[in-house]
Amino acid sequence: MRRLYRKKALSLVKELDAFPKVPESYVETTATGGTVSLIAFTAMALLAFFEFFVYRDTWMKYEYEVDKDFSSKLRINIDITVAMKCQHVGADILDLAETMITSNGIQYEPVIFELTPQQKLWHRTLLLIQNRLREEHSLQEVLYKSVLKGAPTALPPRPIHHPRGHAHIAAFVSHDTYNFSHRIDHLSFGEEIPGIINPLDGTEKITSNHNEMFQYFITVVPTKLHTSKVSADTHQFSVTERERVINHAAGSHGVSGIFMKYDTSSLMVTVSEQHMPLWQFLVRLCGIIGGIFSTTGMIHGFVGFCFDIVCCRFKLGPYKPREVNPHVNNCAAPLLTDNHVQE
Incomplete structure (x- = not known):
């Protein structure tokens, strides 16, 4: 009984076969099919x-959402070179009420304003990247994923409490000796992340x-960045020059x-690196193989x-009628006459 039940079940499964096999003797291969x-x-x-x-x-x-953080401090990272002597320049940070927030801890380092040939090459490269960023915003994704070493900051980052204000660099000498020609090597807000090129850099x-x-x-x-290489809370910014x-x-x-x-925006941006899941890759791969196979068939x-x-x-190829050769003798059986029948 068990064997009979197994045979019936096996025959039922065979009837449900959606991919029946055709004997090889019934299959004809052609050159066009092979091509x-x-x-x-x-x-x-x-x-x-x-x-x-x-x-x-x-x-x-x-992803965009309302920034609900009102207690954190805003960190400013700045590296700027002014074409004046250090003792003739002063820098401070003021709030909206023109009250000085901080001016201590800022380091002044005497440097040469003119760039060396190697520094000029790096500066031209940085300006080229900035131009590309203005033309094509999607290049920012490449910069988020890359790892580049940033320039050292001459002015260390300072955390401040106020979300709005302004930084001011002024001179302490006569107006005739003023020269506010400057170069912003780096300006960012929040935690410094290698590989991020900010709008005013260079x-x-x-x-x-x-x-x-x-x-x-x-x-x-405010920006939260989550990639495979770095995860940090930083800040992006847009700028208008005058x-x-x-x-x-x-x-x-x-x-x-x-x-x-x-000024800080009320919106917060979350930037996260996305990757295609394995199951989606397998589904797309099956779609490619099955689609091409069915379409070509x-x-x-x-x-x-x-x-x-x-x-x-047009009676071409295998449908072309065969020509009869008149020189070929037709073999036919002789007809029997009445005499032969009587005999």
Whole structure:
């Protein structure tokens, strides 16, 4: 009984077979079918190869939400070179009420404003990257994933409590000796992350006028960065630049110097690195193989069908009628006459 039950179950399973096998004696291979098969297998291999690189690649996902953190301190990282002597320059940070927040702890290092050939090469490279960033925003994703060494900061980072204010660099000497030509080697907010190039990095302003005001209006956006190499809380920012000559006689009033006015945004951006899951890669791979196999089979069948119709219509190929050779003797049996029948 058990054997009989097993045979019935096995026969039932065989009836459910959706992939019945055809005996090899019933299968006919053709040159066109082999050519289409080679093309299909080549396309499958190429697309599967490229799909593997897509699977290994990552992309950045941006999410926006309201910033609910009101107690953290804003950290400023700045490295700026001014074409004046250190003892003639002073820097401070003020809030909106023009109250000085801090001016202690800022280090002044005497350097040469002119760059060496190697520094000029690095500066040109940095400006080229900045131009690419302005033209194509997606390049920022590459910078998020890369690991580059940042320049050392001459002015150390200072944490401050106020979310808004401005940094001011002024001179302590006569107006005739002012020279606020400057180069911003690095300016960032929050935790420093190697590989991130900020909008003002590499900015250079050269002026021949003694009384000139340079203003940078900055909007700081809190950013959480999560990648395979780094996870940090930092800040992005956008900037608007303005510069004008101070001439009280012409009605252009103000104070000569370098001003950086910043304000924090109420939105927070979360940047996370995304990767294609393995199951999605396998599904896409099966879709590529099955799609190419089915498509090439349908195309091959349709082309063969059209070819048969054309050949049948114009009597070509296998449908061409055979010609009868008149020189060939037809062998026919002789007819019997009545005499032969009577005999």
